[in-house]
Amino acid sequence: MAEITTLHYLVVAAALFVLGVIGVLTRRNVVIVLMSIELILNAVNLNLVAFSRMWGNLHGQVFSVFIVVDAAAEAAVGLGILIAFFRNKETINVDEIDLLKW
Amino acid sequence: MTPEMTPVATPFFFYLLSGLAIIGGVLVITRRNAVHSALALIVTLLAVSGLYLMLYAPFVAGVQIIVYAGGIMVLFLFVIMLVNIERTVKERQFNRIWPAGVLAAAALLGLFVSVYVKGKTLLSDPVTGKPLWPDPTISLPDSSNTQQIGVMLYGNYMFAFEIASLLLLVAILGAVIMAKKRI
Numbered sequence: 001m002a003e004i005t006t007l008h009y010l011v012v013a014a015a016l017f018v019l020g021v022i023g024v025l026t027r028r029n030v031v032i033v034l035m036s037i038e039l040i041l042n043a044v045n046l047n048l049v050a051f052s053r054m055w056g057n058l059h060g061q062v063f064s065v066f067i068v069v070d071a072a073a074e075a076a077v078g079l080g081i082l083i084a085f086f087r088n089k090e091t092i093n094v095d096e097i098d099l100l101k102w
Numbered sequence: 103m104t105p106e107m108t109p110v111a112t113p114f115f116f117y118l119l120s121g122l123a124i125i126g127g128v129l130v131i132t133r134r135n136a137v138h139s140a141l142a143l144i145v146t147l148l149a150v151s152g153l154y155l156m157l158y159a160p161f162v163a164g165v166q167i168i169v170y171a172g173g174i175m176v177l178f179l180f181v182i183m184l185v186n187i188e189r190t191v192k193e194r195q196f197n198r199i200w201p202a203g204v205l206a207a208a209a210l211l212g213l214f215v216s217v218y219v220k221g222k223t224l225l226s227d228p229v230t231g232k233p234l235w236p237d238p239t240i241s242l243p244d245s246s247n248t249q250q251i252g253v254m255l256y257g258n259y260m261f262a263f264e265i266a267s268l269l270l271l272v273a274i275l276g277a278v279i280m281a282k283k284r285i
Contacts, residue, residue: 004116007218009153012120014214016127016146018207023131025203026196031136031182035143038174039127042150045162053157058247061162062254068162068169069266073273075174079181080280086185087283093190095197 009050017043028093030085034078041071116156123149134191136182140175147171161248 016039023036045064052060086092126146133139147170154163197203255263 004112004156007222008116008120009157010218012123012153014211014218015124016150018211018214019124019127019131021210022204022207025206026200027131028193028195028197029136029190031178031185032131032133032139035130035139035178038143038170039130039146042147042170045166046150046153049154049157049159049162052159058250058254061159061247062251062259064159064162065165065251065255066259066262066266068165069270072169072174073269075177076273076277077280079177080277082181083184083281090187092185092187093193 006050006054009046013043013046013050015043016040016046028095030082030092030094030097031079033094034075034082037074037078038071041067112156115152119149119152119156122146123153134195136186136190137179140178140182143178144171144175147175159247161251 020036020039020043023039024033027033027036045067048060048064048067050060052058052064082092085097089096123146126142126144126149129142130139130146133142147166151163151166151171154160154166
């Protein structure tokens with residue numbers, strides 16, 4: 001088999017990113033939408049680490065550590081909002097979250 | 103790269119890990135039960151961390167396993183248990199405009215593919231004739247990866263590091279206030 005290049009990693013990351021986008025745009029369950037966002041962030045991380053390998057420096061890896069921090073913060077706040085919402089409306093479907101809709 | 107550092111069977115492990123990651127991703131967005139989705143996401147995260155190891159990024163791979171698979175996914179599973187209602191498994195899983203969503207995602211995939219194809223052929227460096235994405239042949243000093251990342255975090259990225267810690271503090275406060283019944 002041929003040598004694995006940066007492009008191979010970019011293709012895998014693009015596939016994961018598109019899967020995450022499909023999950024965000026089509027699922028109704030908020031928890032699964034948040035998991036799809038994690039998929040998207042993972043795809044970006046994979047790109048950053050692949051580029052870091054390609055250029056031979058560590059800036060991409062440091063960036064990916066920051067993105068992991070961001071994902072943790074996002075998951076904590078998002079799930080907190082989800083719990084607060086579930087307590088009020090007894091549902092976790094995205095299309096029933098329309099309190100701000102006029 | 104010295105010959106003794108050359109990894110064995112790189113293509114095999116690459117295709118194995120990326121196949122696992124993509125199958126896990128497909129399962130995440132198709133399962134009815136959120137717990138099954140979470141388990142599939144753990145498979146994806148572990149496979150991606152294996153890909154990080156193949157890219158000579160052991161620190162990021164460790165952070166991926168510890169923070170993602172160990173921290174964030176436990177949080178997800180706890181929340182699934184807290185809000186698990188039986189009827190969500192039985193009702194419609196996809197919203198009414200899902201064809202539009204799939205179409206938009208397909209357009210995004212087409213954009214990625216066209217960029218990669220053009221980047222491989224057209225956008226080569228006109229001076230040196232090298233492709234835009236060269237093969238990863240530059241060797242990283244993988245023995246001190248963690249140390250170097252630490253030096254960079256406390257050197258170049260000092261300010262961003264402090265902002266990240268502030269972001270985590272705000273996220274902790276926000277999560278506690280959101281999840282509390284009465285503040």
